[in-house]
Amino acid sequence: MGVAIAPSGPTSESGRIGPDRAHWLRAARETADDLATDAVAREQAGKTPFDEVSRLREAGLLTLLVPAGAGGGGADWTTAYAVVREIAAADGAIGQLLGCHYFLSWSTRFLSGPALVDQVERPSTAEQLAWGGGFARQEPSLRLARKGGGYVLDGRQSYATGVLVADRLAVRAERADTGEPFAVVVDPAHPRVRIDRDTDPFGQRLAAGGSVEFDAVPVAADDVAGSLSADEGVLSPPTALTAPVGRLLSVQLLLGIAEGVLAEVREYSRAGHSLRHPTWPAGSPQDPRMLALYGELTVLTRSASALTEQAVRAVHGSLARGEDLTFDEYAEVSVLVAMAEAAASRAAQESTTRALDIIGVRALSSRLGFDRFWRNARTHTLYEPVSHRLLDVGDYFLNGAHPAFVLPV
Known part of the structure; x- marks a missing residue:
């Protein structure tokens, strides 16, 4: 297709203030493990997630993107994306909540001058406010x-x-x-x-x-x-990055849900509960239908993940270019993100639907809660349909048209 990947820039942590990427990924994993222990009960209770926000706050994840010199975590968007994906694998709704918080709390940095950024960010960081x-x-x-x-x-x-x-x-x-x-x-x-x-x-x-x-x-x-005008006479290329940056959070959410359901169903299979072929005993890893299905869903999810990593690198490189970014470069990045959206949407919908076939009729049990993955993925894809993103990809491929400036729901 010819979509260029913007250079990712240096990845060294030297000279960095505050915790490194490994710290935040570890904090996200620990929080995700905590959320996973009661995910089914919490989802079925459907209470307002004050407790869950407290868990994110205690882990320091709410201020992850704020510069360390301003009292925050000092992480970049590549780390924020990984954190959202980790949380979403355990609890898709809390992954969405955290991704929305990151996008909105950071939006003043895309849209405003330094004075307003400081005015908004200082109390938000000091009090670890949720957005x-x-x-x-x-x-x-x-x-x-x-x-x-x-x-x-x-x-x-x-x-x-x-x-x-x-x-x-x-x-x-x-x-x-x-x-x-x-x-x-x-x-x-x-x-x-x-x-x-x-x-x-x-x-x-x-x-x-x-x-x-x-x-x-x-x-x-x-x-x-x-x-928030989409008029290129008002919108600058760096400000236009607000859209693909935000839409990549949606991608990470969907990939987290897809990876989460596959991991949970795999553990269920390994425990010997789900294989149904009459000629193999329970717990056998040799049911060819199940192996083929696991293979298909793994390829689908890994392919979407690889495309997403390209999009993440492109967005990261574009953010580093700042005012030097052009609209042509922005368009390539936006199309790459649209491709990742389409792939992640399909991976999430296919994985959360067909994983239930692996479990069989036991998947009907509300006690197991496997249905929550499908319901979460389907709800999000209804709010964020990819049909328009596919039109953007096709129009860019065929006609070289720049995608519209569309912010995530």
Whole structure:
């Protein structure tokens, strides 16, 4: 196809302040192991995930992306992606919650100047605040109107991740006078902000999703983080990276779910519970149908993972280029991420569906909870369908068209 991979830049940790990548991967693995111990019971209870957010906070994962000099973990996006994938393998909903937090809490660095970054990031880091909301376009849009030296925010966002546990909200709103969309930061504790748990999805039940209503909520000028316009006259290539950076979190979530279900079903098979062929005793690893199915799902997931690693390297290299990045280079990165989205979506849906065939009728037991992987993957892929991403890939391959600037749901 000719999609170039941007150089990844140096990988050395020399001169680095704060914990290294190995520390954060170990912290993520330990947290994931902790979440896995009661994942089925928590998912079935469906309670608001305050406890789960506390687990992330205690592990230091909420401030992982904040520079170490500002009191954070000092990690980069490649590490954040790996952490989200690790958490998602144990609990897809908490993986989504954490990925949304990373994207929204970091968004001011893509969209704003240093003064606002410091103003927003300092209290967020000191108090380890959790972020929720979302920048995806919706109808009707939230409205941002001028009032005095600031603004007022009105409208209702029908679904947003993490809002039930959020200490800060970041949402998309259109200027009433110009129609230009902006990212807006809001304190959910304001009395004119109302959060409703009015969604009842069959999957991703612990992602703390809900609706948010804003009734003439005052917004200071400094809390308008920056423009979300897709117009290339307004959008710069470095700012445009907001979209593929955020969409790669969705990819990691789906891959984590796919890898999580395969790992859990494999352990179940090794325990001698799932093989059904009458000529082999329970626990035999020689059922050819099961071996072929494991092989097919492993190839599917590993292929999506390899493509995702290319996309991660491309995004990492593009972030390092900063203001030198061009729109042509951005387009190649965006298309590569779209390819990874399509591959990860298929891997997650196939793995979580067909893994149930390995277990057989025992998969119907709610006590085992294998169905949660399928429900989580299917819920996420309904919110993030890949049909438009495939159109982007095809249009780029055939016509050289730049993909649209589309932020993740």
